[in-house]
Amino acid sequence: MLEQPLEQPMMEKLAAMRLHGMLDALEQQHKDPGSGELSFLERLALPVDHQWNWG
Numbered sequence: 001m002l003e004q005p006l007e008q009p010m011m012e013k014l015a016a017m018r019l020h021g022m023l024d025a026l027e028q029q030h031k032d033p034g035s036g037e038l039s040f041l042e043r044l045a046l047p048v049d050h051q052w053n054w055g
Contacts, residue, residue: 021054
């Protein structure tokens with residue numbers, strides 16, 4: 001899971017809302033050094049798409 005203090009409450013909220021696909025995608029982004037090169041909208045679209053296809 002992500003380690004930043006401000007990110008922890010967000011991650012807990014995603015889990016509470018059962019948005020486990022978004023949670024998983026954000027953790028993957030955090031581990032991928034190349035994700036910093038994506039635009040904000042590209043980075044936002046990845047967890048949204050991941051959640052849409054989750055299951």
